[in-house]
Amino acid sequence: MNIQFEEATLSSSYSLLGSGFGSEELDQDLDPEDSSPSSSRPRILLMGLRRSGKSSIQKVVFHKMSPNETLFLESTNKIYKDDISSSSFVNFQIWDFPGQVDFFDPTFDSEMIFKGTGALIFVIDAQDDYMEALGRLHLTVSRAYKVNPHINFEVFIHKVDGLSDEHKIETQRDVHQRANDDLADAGLEKLHLSFYLTSIYDHSIFEAFSKVVQKLIPQLPVLENLLNIFISHSGIEKAFLFDVVSKIYIATDSSPVDMQSYELCCDMIDVVVDVSCIYGLMEDGGGCAYDSESLAIIKLNNTTVLYLKEVTRFLALVCILREESFERKGLIDYNFHCFRKAIHEVFEVGSLFEGSVWRPTSSSGIKQKELLNGF
Numbered sequence: 001m002n003i004q005f006e007e008a009t010l011s012s013s014y015s016l017l018g019s020g021f022g023s024e025e026l027d028q029d030l031d032p033e034d035s036s037p038s039s040s041r042p043r044i045l046l047m048g049l050r051r052s053g054k055s056s057i058q059k060v061v062f063h064k065m066s067p068n069e070t071l072f073l074e075s076t077n078k079i080y081k082d083d084i085s086s087s088s089f090v091n092f093q094i095w096d097f098p099g100q101v102d103f104f105d106p107t108f109d110s111e112m113i114f115k116g117t118g119a120l121i122f123v124i125d126a127q128d129d130y131m132e133a134l135g136r137l138h139l140t141v142s143r144a145y146k147v148n149p150h151i152n153f154e155v156f157i158h159k160v161d162g163l164s165d166e167h168k169i170e171t172q173r174d175v176h177q178r179a180n181d182d183l184a185d186a187g188l189e190k191l192h193l194s195f196y197l198t199s200i201y202d203h204s205i206f207e208a209f210s211k212v213v214q215k216l217i218p219q220l221p222v223l224e225n226l227l228n229i230f231i232s233h234s235g236i237e238k239a240f241l242f243d244v245v246s247k248i249y250i251a252t253d254s255s256p257v258d259m260q261s262y263e264l265c266c267d268m269i270d271v272v273v274d275v276s277c278i279y280g281l282m283e284d285g286g287g288c289a290y291d292s293e294s295l296a297i298i299k300l301n302n303t304t305v306l307y308l309k310e311v312t313r314f315l316a317l318v319c320i321l322r323e324e325s326f327e328r329k330g331l332i333d334y335n336f337h338c339f340r341k342a343i344h345e346v347f348e349v350g351s352l353f354e355g356s357v358w359r360p361t362s363s364s365g366i367k368q369k370e371l372l373n374g375f
């Protein structure tokens with residue numbers, strides 16, 4: 001099998017940037033010598049059996065495709081490289097693999113593929129018999145682990161929208177048990193798998209992707225700390241730092257995340273971007289739907305306020321607070337100003353990282369500065 005790449009650059013396909021859909025694709029042979037900046041960006045691999053839902057996940061999370069449209073997606077028959085770095089905070093590539101990829105094929109260069117990988121997401125269709133998928137999971141992760149033990153191995157138990165709550169928990173327990181038993185039998189106890197219940201029909205896929213991405217951000221503890229300080233001094237109940245394009249949250253304060261709050265904040269981003277796309281652009285369609293002026297306040301009928309503010313050209317802070325705390329808006333805005341400044345300092349502002357080329361390091365496998373886009 002001759003493995004080929006399809007490459008798409010999100011900047012040309014994401015409607016937030018005002019250019020509409022119609023992704024630019026280019027075919028390219030799998031070339032280990034290819035040293036273009038895009039090929040050396042850290043990777044997140046999407047693997048799993050045919051029709052498990054890999055392309056749907058990628059399209060829904062990064063290309064704003066509606067879940068129903070994924071019914072018409074064609075089977076992927078070559079590796080699809082999606083470079084999201086030009087419109088997203090996190091400077092990585094998503095590689096969507098065809099379901100039938102054969103590791104024993106001599107053209108499958110596992111060294112080249114797994115060396116530069118930050119996370120490998122293995123998608124299992126929970127609505128189907130998953131025994132074959134478990135065998136494939138074992139083969140895939142053990143192969144990848146041999147090449148690069150620093151990869152984060154993430155298992156999405158996917159399409160759980162068709163399962164009852166009880167069935168979900170039972171499936172997760174069973175998959176967890178069997179996958180870890182297989183690893184123990186092979187003497188691979190050190191290989192750690194993380195499990196997530198996901199569906200493209202609700203926010204679970206965004207939440208799971210957020211956690212996958214957060215593990216690749218070395219500054220996460222600093223960001224969490226900044227958010228903790230910010231909310232405790234401003235009377236805010238919960239704050240999320242969002243990547244606007246994907247609605248992945250890069251960080252949140254250390255109080256537990258409840259799904260409803262996360263969904264509310266995601267919906268707020270959609271509202272802001274959609275309204276801005278309709279009424280915020282110039283008459284000739286120029287300008288950007290999300291920029292340094294972006295700001296929104298939504299008061300709910302249960303005395304809760306949602307407050308969104310721009311942090312960088314890719315990031316937004318979305319806060320949930322009580323109406324009485326919002327009376328001290330001046331204080332919140334001042335604290336936000338300090339928070340924003342600190343975030344810029346953490347990532348040493350812009351140009352330093354612009355166009356940087358990623359190289360794996362021996363310790364973590366990921367060089368932190370180059371994982372993150374400039375502001």
Ligand SMILES: Nc1nc2c(ncn2[C@@H]2O[C@H](COP(=O)(O)OP(=O)(O)OP(=O)(O)O)[C@@H](O)[C@H]2O)c(=O)[nH]1
Pocket residue numbers: 048049050051052053054055056057067069070071072073074075076077097098099100158159160161162198199200201
């Ligand atoms: N019910 C449900 N269906 C899903 C979900 N995600 C994907 N699907 C459906 O699963 C089918 C297969 O999805 P694809 O994304 O094409 O699967 P794939 O893994 O990329 O398939 P290959 O390209 O053949 O490897 C499509 O009809 C999707 O609509 C989900 O979360 N829930």
